[in-house]
Structure formats: structure tokens, C-alpha cells
Amino acid sequence: MLNCKDVSKLLSESLDRKLPFWTRVRLWMHLGMCRLCWGFRRDLMHIHRETRQHADEIERDVHEAEGKLSEESRERMKRLLAPPQS
Amino acid sequence: MDELTEPTHKALQPITWVDQHGDYLYRYAVSRLRDGEAAEEVVQDSFVSALRHAKQYAGTGSERAWLLGILKRKIIDYVRERNRTSNLGDDDVGDLSEVLFDENGNWKREARAPGDPPLDALERQEFWRILRDCLETLPSRQADVFVLREMDDQNTEEICKDLQISASNLWVLLYRARLRLARCMKSRWQQETS
Numbered sequence: 001m002l003n004c005k006d007v008s009k010l011l012s013e014s015l016d017r018k019l020p021f022w023t024r025v026r027l028w029m030h031l032g033m034c035r036l037c038w039g040f041r042r043d044l045m046h047i048h049r050e051t052r053q054h055a056d057e058i059e060r061d062v063h064e065a066e067g068k069l070s071e072e073s074r075e076r077m078k079r080l081l082a083p084p085q086s
Numbered sequence: 087m088d089e090l091t092e093p094t095h096k097a098l099q100p101i102t103w104v105d106q107h108g109d110y111l112y113r114y115a116v117s118r119l120r121d122g123e124a125a126e127e128v129v130q131d132s133f134v135s136a137l138r139h140a141k142q143y144a145g146t147g148s149e150r151a152w153l154l155g156i157l158k159r160k161i162i163d164y165v166r167e168r169n170r171t172s173n174l175g176d177d178d179v180g181d182l183s184e185v186l187f188d189e190n191g192n193w194k195r196e197a198r199a200p201g202d203p204p205l206d207a208l209e210r211q212e213f214w215r216i217l218r219d220c221l222e223t224l225p226s227r228q229a230d231v232f233v234l235r236e237m238d239d240q241n242t243e244e245i246c247k248d249l250q251i252s253a254s255n256l257w258v259l260l261y262r263a264r265l266r267l268a269r270c271m272k273s274r275w276q277q278e279t280s
Contacts, residue, residue, distance in 0.1 A: 067116055
């Protein structure tokens with residue numbers, strides 16, 4: 001019988017590899033009976049989906065204001081990219 | 087004529103890169119590396135590398151997309167480099183599973199209760215603000231693998247190859263990262279609403 005700790009680990013692994021068939025059966029039997037693990041699964045899946053689907057658009061909005069290159073490095077990079085003076 | 091600095095395509099305008107794409111690339115790098123100085127470094131490396139390989143620009147996609155592709159590669163190189171010195175043992179401090187479960191492997195009462203509100207009830211902006219704060223609290227290597235795997239959606243074989251770790255090491259790191267994140271996000275949220 002799997003305990004909650006085993007289940008939390010397997011839930012995470014199921015996002016990274018296909019679990020063996022009987023492991024999945026045991027996992028789902030536990031989830032069917034355990035509200036706490038069901039709640040953990042819900043949180044885990046939410047983090048998983050949200051980070052995948054919205055990482056880029058959110059970065060654009062959230063860091064719009066504060067995320068800027070410093071003047072110093074801006075100048076340095078421009079010098080590196082400028083065509084040679086000749 | 088210096089072929090290194092002379093753009094070979096009309097479409098590429100290196101002189102405008104900093105103004106056109108600098109902040110965009112910088113924000114992207116900060117979100118992945120969580121470190122402003124490191125982000126500036128990889129952006130600069132990307133520009134230099136782009137200039138050097140300007141001939142390889144096919145001219146089909148946008149200049150920005152092409153630069154972003156180069157930046158992503160540089161970010162992975164940077165992550166690999168900064169994780170080279172730490173070994174997996176460092177991450178044991180970040181193993182919350184010893185704290186959240188009792189000796190029988192059941193959730194401790196303070197770790198998880200039946201009435202806890204689910205994280206999907208959070209508004210998107212709030213979710214991201216808290217996620218970002220919590221990522222800062224993770225051991226650096228856990229945060230790095232989480233970002234590569236979840237935000238960049240890289241496959242596990244690639245990450246193992248890039249960071250030179252085994253698949254089972256990666257699963258352990260990701261498990262610890264997710265467990266810690268879920269825990270941290272929950273308690274931050276509860277603190278703020280109480």
C-alpha cells in the first residue's frame with residue numbers, strides 16, 4: 001500500500017516520465033481514498049499547467065516596468081555592436 | 087571590410103539591437119536566471135555571438151525570435167556552468183519531504199488540511215507574484231531545473247544532458263522543487279489573506 005509521501009513523489013514523477021501500469025493503478029487507488037493527496041495533486045497540476053502556458057506572457061507584463069538593462073551595460077553593448085570606425 | 091561586424095543580410099541591424107530588443111531579452115533572462123547581473127552577462131554574450139554568426143541568420147523569422155533562440159542557448163550554458171560546482175548533496179537541505187510527512191509517510195496536520203483552498207483559486211497575477219517569491223527561496227539548483235522543465239518545457243533527456251545528471255537525480259530535484267513550491271505558495275497565500 002502506498003503512503004502519502006510515496007504518492008506525492010509519484011505524482012511529481014508522472015509529470016516527467018510514464019509510470020509503470022501497476023504503479024499508476026496503485027497511485028489512483030490511493031488518490032480515490034485520500035482527500036489530502038487529491039488536494040496536493042490539484043495544486044501540483046495547477047503549478048504545472050500555469051507555468052507552461054503563461055510563463056512568457058506574464059514575464060512581459062510583470063517585468064515591464066522594472067526589467068531594464070542598466071545604462072552602463074546598454075552603452076557597453078552598443079559599442080560592441082557598432083560597426084568599426086574607418 | 088571586416089566580415090565579423092558587417093551584417094550580411096539587410097534584415098539584420100546589429101546597431102539597433104540594444105534599443106530594439108535589449109530590455110525584452112534582459113527580462114527574459116532575468117525570469118530564467120533570477121539574477122540581474124547574470125542576465126546582463128548572457129544578453130551581452132548573445133549579442134556578440136549573434137554578430138559573429140550573422141551569416142547563419144536565414145532571414146525568414148523575425149530578428150527578435152532569432153536573437154531569443156541564441157539567448158536561450160546562452161542561458162542553458164550559464165545554468166550548467168553555475169551548477170557545475172554544486173553537487174546533489176547540497177540539495178538535501180532543500181528536502182521538505184522529511185518535514186511534511188510523519189514517520190508513516192502521512193501528511194502532517196500542519197502540512198495539509200482537508201479544508202485548504204486550492205492554488206487554482208488564486209488570480210493569475212497573484213499566482214505569478216507568489217511563485218516568483220517562492221522560487222527565490224528554493225536551493226538554486228532546484229529552482230534551475232524547475233525553470234528549465236516547467237517554464238521552458240524542455241524534455242528531461244535534454245536537461246540531464248545539459249546539466250550532466252542522471253534521470254533519477256533530475257526526478258528527485260524536480261520533486262523537491264515542486265513540493266517546496268507548493269508548500270511555500272500555500273503558506274504565503276494564507277499569510278496574506280489572514
